[in-house]
Amino acid sequence: MSIPSWHVDLWARLQARRQRGALPHALLLCGPQGLGKRDFMRRFVRGLLCQHPHDGDACGTCRSCLLLDAGTHPDYVALSYGLRKDGVQRSDIVVDQVRELSARLCTASQFGGWQIASIDPADAMNTAAANALLKTLEEPATQTMLILVADAPWRMPATIRSRCQRIDFQLPKPEEALAWLQQVGVRDAQAALAAAGGNPGLAQIWAKEDALTQRQEVRKDLAALASGRGDALAMGKRWLDDAPEQRLWFAAQAVADEMRARATAQAAPLASTLDGENLMAWYDAVNRTREALRGPLRGDLLLLELLGRWR
The missing domain is CATH 3.40.50.300 (P-loop containing nucleotide triphosphate hydrolases)
Structure with missing residues (x-):
């Protein structure tokens, strides 16, 4: 080991x-x-x-x-x-x-x-x-x-x-985490580490599970909803059936990238029409929803409400 x-x-x-x-x-x-x-x-x-x-x-x-x-x-x-x-x-x-x-x-x-x-x-x-x-x-x-x-x-x-x-147990330095991922044979370690927020263990797991593909799917889903092309109900059901907490993690990441892009006057990847205050509110709502999925509330309704607010 x-x-x-x-x-x-x-x-x-x-x-x-x-x-x-x-x-x-x-x-x-x-x-x-x-x-x-x-x-x-x-x-x-x-x-x-x-x-x-x-x-x-x-x-x-x-x-x-x-x-x-x-x-x-x-x-x-x-x-x-x-x-x-x-x-x-x-x-x-x-x-x-x-x-x-x-x-x-x-x-x-x-x-x-x-x-x-x-x-x-x-x-x-x-x-x-x-x-x-x-x-x-x-x-x-x-x-x-x-x-x-x-x-x-x-x-x-x-x-x-x-x-x-x-x-x-705290997140190691990026270079330390990257060296470990390369040592254990993770391909595209840099991208996996970025997706996992600097957490090398999650990066290793997600690389094996091809979670980077799921990360891109989440971003495409949010961009589609923002442009009025997506169906929040169908999307929420699909998210609920396949690692919903992980998808919400990626959704929070995507919105954080959206806010950073706006702050630096770059092209926003999701093209959301929400203003800065509402983007931050939605980011907070994503994390609350991740927590709420552990409880007794219906996951489909939680995701429908969240995605409806994004659209």
Whole structure:
């Protein structure tokens, strides 16, 4: 596995705390999606549970490592979206899951070392689940480690965030991100990085999924609507059926480019008739709609309203 260069300092600081015997009982790994938080977490968990670690990394061959690879290690539990009684996957993490996790952490380690639990995505806990977790954070059992992973930590209560040692994953410098993309074999890395807003992980994913084609489709759709040629209803349905949050990301980018073009007296790529104030308002509306798609509101109506405002 290629270790991203922006992980190096974070890893070194965490391992220094481990060597001093000063690891916290709770970690919060947070930052934009695509920066490798989950790979970092798995690497750390493996090293912490390994019977023969080297510089914090797991040996890969001991009994503990083999059990982790098989998903049956008795001292590690991973909590994520569960299933409802009807078998449908939940869209949040609920209180019963957290209570079961807390009870698990109160038991003794079967290997005589760390008991580790991860919650991912931690920002998907509902209010009752977060309140239940608070007690575990306030009264941790001996040699237990709770690792929370969140792309949007602001959705979590401040009482949870304040009781965790926070590790922030931030966007690397453009030249660092570009070098990594080239190292892992991403073609047209510059264009992919620009589409991902400087996020190398997203750029890698989108390059594999040919998201740059989708980015161009979004721009063509917005230009068509602006000229009166597009159908907002049909367009909204098409967006909803194919990665709507990603399409809204690209829509926000396109409008930002439109505003920059106007500011520098260049030809506006979307040729929108909206004035500067309404362009900014629509840009804000795009981001609110991305957030609202996570909730219970009907996505088709959200997109229809948004695209209708653009037209």
